[in-house]
Amino acid sequence: MTTPIIVGNWKMNGLSADSADRVKSLLAALAERPATGTEIVICPPFTQLGLLAPQLKGTPVALGAQNCHMDEKGAHTGDIAPGMLTDLGVSHVILGHSERRRDHGEVDETVREKAVAAAKAGLTPIVCIGETEDQRQSGEAQDTIGWQIKGSLPDGFTGVVAYEPVWAIGTGLAATPDDIKSTVAFIRAELVRQFGESGKTLRILYGGSVDAGNAASILAIPDVAGALVGGASLKPDAFLSIVYAVPAR
Numbered sequence: 001m002t003t004p005i006i007v008g009n010w011k012m013n014g015l016s017a018d019s020a021d022r023v024k025s026l027l028a029a030l031a032e033r034p035a036t037g038t039e040i041v042i043c044p045p046f047t048q049l050g051l052l053a054p055q056l057k058g059t060p061v062a063l064g065a066q067n068c069h070m071d072e073k074g075a076h077t078g079d080i081a082p083g084m085l086t087d088l089g090v091s092h093v094i095l096g097h098s099e100r101r102r103d104h105g106e107v108d109e110t111v112r113e114k115a116v117a118a119a120k121a122g123l124t125p126i127v128c129i130g131e132t133e134d135q136r137q138s139g140e141a142q143d144t145i146g147w148q149i150k151g152s153l154p155d156g157f158t159g160v161v162a163y164e165p166v167w168a169i170g171t172g173l174a175a176t177p178d179d180i181k182s183t184v185a186f187i188r189a190e191l192v193r194q195f196g197e198s199g200k201t202l203r204i205l206y207g208g209s210v211d212a213g214n215a216a217s218i219l220a221i222p223d224v225a226g227a228l229v230g231g232a233s234l235k236p237d238a239f240l241s242i243v244y245a246v247p248a249r
């Protein structure tokens with residue numbers, strides 16, 4: 001059976017005090033009302049990982065990073081190796097987010113290399129794919145996603161795929177459940193084409209303006225295993241509403 005997964009991507013938000021408070025609120029609520037059977041991951045900025053790791057140890061909330069390098073170590077000023085993340089107790093890593101593709105020249109090939117390195121270090125890669133508004137308008141959404149799947153996911157991939165239409169990120173305009181359903185069906189078909197049997201069980205998340213109001217309708221889509229949440233993950237109440245909106249399957 002597929003384990004649902006809700007991932008909070010804090011992006012470039014969080015100083016020591018507010019991060020610790022946010023985690024404290026999450027843990028207190030989850031102690032009162034556990035979300036048994038749902039994997040919950042928060043991905044704060046690198047600077048918070050070492051501080052939050054002890055707070056999260058032994059709790060139902062796992063710790064993720066927002067990027068990593070593809071090399072184990074070496075002359076890469078300002079970069080973080082996968083093994084440095086596991087060393088802190090990090091278990092997941094977001095790779096190929098559209099904001100990194102946009103701001104840092106991240107391309108499918110580097111995402112793939114990072115996914116290999118992350119898995120080798122014992123991290124679960126969460127690889128992001130999704131079309132821009134221009135690609136959508138010009139009818140290239142599926143081609144784009146198809147290429148991203150081929151290019152970003154390495155052989156033997158066992159991580160998580162996050163479908164995040166770029167136009168839906170941070171806009172308050174989530175894709176409609178019908179659109180998500182048809183795109184996820186396309187992604188599933190591509191995964192099966194690329195990976196055979198194992199492509200049938202890889203988890204697919206949706207991300208892009210998921211909030212407390214729309215989470216239930218998105219998470220009810222049969223092949224959507226969870227959500228990658230940006231803005232709403234900074235508000236414990238909203239994030240918890242999304243966690244609790246996971247349907248029993």
Ligand SMILES: O=C(CO)COP(=O)(O)O
Pocket residue numbers: 009097164168169170171172207208209210228229230231232
């Ligand atoms: O990019 C996202 C998560 O990775 C989505 O961000 P928002 O939920 O703020 O739209």
